[in-house]
Amino acid sequence: METTEPTRDQLIEAALTHHSETVANATLQLWQQLAPPLISIIGEGGFNPLYTRSLRLVCRRHPWMAPELTKSALQERFTDLQACLQRQDASQALLGSLALFTIFLDVLASLVGEELTSHLLHSAWRKETTETPAKDFQK
16 A cells, blocks of 8 residues: 655655745755744753754765854854855755755654654644645655
């Protein structure tokens, strides 16, 4: 039986490409949508290390994605990430952003479970994930 539910990777890619602006701006907007509901559940003390760890892991494959990790304000971290993405061509920026979201959400799912991660993702990115019909994700 074939499922019509898109995978998490497909949801991330759909959310990033849903926006008409640059990958860097779309990434910033998606982080700004995802962080608050997640912080309300795991707190900033849970979110910040998870985000920082994900950045460190993604830098293994995309060393140019090493924004300043010592800044305390979450908003500054996202704008630093945006600046890193803006310095790359569109395809590299997309690959880096996809990798960061994938790593972050994989680690989150390992901590809180796939069901809660999926619920958070759909809630935070409601517009981006509901405007792309599931049939568009089938191969």
